Amino acid sequence: MPDHDPAIHLERFSETHVEGVAALYNDPAVTRQVLQMPFQSTEVWRQRLMADNERALKLVALHQGVVIGQLGLEAYSRVRRSHAGNLGMGVAVAWQGKGVGSKLLAAALDVADNWMNLHRVELSVYADNEAAIGLYRKFGFETEGLFRDYAVRDGQWVDTLSMARLRNRSNA
Template identity: 80%
Template sequence: VRRSHVGSFGMGVATAWQGKGVGSRLLGAALEVADNWMNLHRVELTVYADNEAAHRLYHKFGFETEGLLRDYAVRDGAFVDTLTMARIRKPA
């Protein structure tokens, strides 16, 4: 299966910088590279299911939730769910 059209993305913003537009600027810059340098058609990521601020950010940039991954990660010693999300670039 050929997947050269797909890229995975992950990011984090330090607590002190949250709510100040840093996430939007980071994600905007990453998608600029994905679209205009790497020519990716699909960008995918996983995010903690309870991170509503991140969900809003990703939706703002066109990401859609594709699925729930139950007990996918361990955070603070407990299993937590994550969502898998993707953004499909529309043809110009």
């Protein structure tokens, strides 16, 4: 499916998506690529939804009403960091490599640039997640550092890359 597949559409994360988002992140293959804990309840995601604020963008990607991806972008609240935000996302395994991540990122970066006025968008990604790293590079993210033994996954310590996209540098 191309990046512009009309069968995939984006919506703001709402109460109607809570069960789908919980199911997305409870898929063991998705859980192992993000910093979420396995077996999270829908109530955990409902609380995250309720913590919504103007400095946060929370999106879901849907196909025929089913959640196939989720993205969160939050601008930092500290005054000296208000030009920056942090991004995290997950895509259902069956939909990886089919434009869902690109569609979510394009929408989030449009909001970051044109509505939130963010100069810097940051993220962390497991150093062995080559597909995600390639996607982020496609959108102008650059590796800024390596965090060794950053998190535990499958009982092993894993490294994480710190990546960032500076608006007027890599995509002006």
